[in-house]
Amino acid sequence: MNTTTTLPTDIPTLHLMLREQQQLIESLKANLRRLLKWQFGPKSEVLDVDQFGLFADGSLVIEVPASEPAAEAKKLASTAPPAERRRAVRVLKGLPRVIEQIDVPEGEKSCPCCGESMSSFGHESSEQLHYIPARLEVHETQRLKYSCGHCHGAVVRAQLPALPPIPKSMASASLLAYLIVSKFADGLPLYRIAGRLARLGIELSHTLMSEWLVDCAQLLEELHRRMVLKVLDSGHVYTDDTTLPLQNHDPARRKTYEAKLWVYAKDDRHGPPLIVYGFCKSRTRDAPLTFLKDYRGYLQADAYPGYDPLYLNGKITEVACNVHARRRFVEAADLLKSPGRPHEALAFYKELFRIERQIKGLTDEGRLRARQERTVPLLTRFKAWLDNTVHSVLPKDSLGEALHYALRHWSALTRFTEAGHLDASNNFAERCMRAVAVGRKAFLFVGSERAGHAAAIYYSLAESCKANKVNPLTYLTYVLSNARNRAVVLPTPDEFATLSTAPAGECAL
Secondary structure, rough: OOOOOOOOOOOHHHHHHHHHHHHHHHHHHHHHHHHHHHHOOOOOOOOOOOOOOHHHOOOOOOOOOOOHHHHHHHHHHHHHHOOOOOOOOOOOOOOEEEEEOOOOOHHOOOOOOOOEEEOOOOOOOOOOOOOOOOOOOOOOOOOEEEEEOOOOOOEOOOOOOOOOOOOOOOOOHHHHHHHHHHHHHOOOOHHHHHHHHHHOOOOOOOOHHHHHHHHHHHHHHHHHHHHHHHHHHOOEEEEEEEEEEEEOOOOOOOOOOEEEEEEEEEEOOOOOOOOEEEEEEOOOOOOHHHHHHOEEEEEEEEOOHHHHHHHOOOEEEEOOOHHHHHHHHHHHHHHHOOOOOHHHHHHHHHHHHHHHHHHOOHHHHHHHHHHHHHHHHHHHHHHHHHHHHHHHHOOOHHHHHHHHHHOOOOOOOOOHHHOOOOOOOOOOHHOOOOHHHHHHHHHHEOHHHHHHHHHHHHHHHHHHHHHHOOOOOHHHHHHEEEOOOOOOOOOHHHHEEEEEEEEOOOOOO
């Protein structure tokens, strides 16, 4: 086809068309480089933004203030609690200890110099950690029966001391707790769990274990609802979502459903942390809108448009994530062969998060004061840089998209400076998704919506136990042993840590 007849003959118009085509080509190249890096490149977002002298694109170098004055650094060092030093081996409190004393033979207790008997004056100690393999036991319960040998009219049976979690099943509370922890806390698929149990002496089918886990989740629904109410009463909720594929039973559909698992969490700024999850068949805004319809307070989230209706009535205040905003500048910086303007934005973020690390251990009042004195002036300079730079880049360019994202959500991105208990990022919620991502790689999908809701309950209990330094195996064994006892109120993970009935030394991870 001859296209020369359709081209305009006006030279300025041709120049404009050529520039538009060049911009389109550069945009497509940038998208291709971004996809190749996402597929094959490193996932780290760490970039060196201190080498501004290497700038080759003629951009203006922005003066970012130093990390802190000497007086301010000394003040923070005196007020912040000392960081705990991590050791290669840390023996948890309450771990059983076996002491073995080795004595000197009787023939060597005489002094080789004078022949007199020697007396003990102390000992030298060394410690080794011993691993004791787990084992399975069959507990048979024999209920004695009595009948009247005279009239044969009455039969009396001994009552069970406690109802099992699943009636007429061989699954005890401890075995069910082991299955839950292995799958949802350790990310093991059922076939690997079955292999472990086979080495211990039993064979369990995957179908039977799945039925046990789904049936057992019904006993914990009320406990999960109480955890949800605690999170919603906190006044500051972190939220995020991730994919949890749902098995497809429709023969006309050849792939799984892209179901979602939503997390809603409270941190330890005011009371013990709690983490709850909710399962939804698709990523529609109905899931967060339904869950948070009665919530009042701050909502720390990404810029997902599904949250927008929550902010309209003013009862929920949006707090955006600066890590999400920074990530867009990292993507723009990765497309450059030499440092440029994206690195200038990253320098601001580097200083911002340096301040956040320094004031992490302060009280809410101290964090608010430090942010007003140090973070707000930094953000003011950053906002001026954004306003100045956005007019010199293309809107569809990677840097242009990053600039427009930051400016569009600027109020929410800077709202953390208004209160000391707020965070500059939503990393807490993203960390809560690690266990889900590990499990997703192992068992790939959930079998039904009922199983998805059960997974949400188990992830809530397992991750809340980790956050409160509670052994999830001990906790779940206790909870499932009393799940059918109406006289016992099942404790949430944060409550279990303070229970006097918890065995000493078993609450710690």
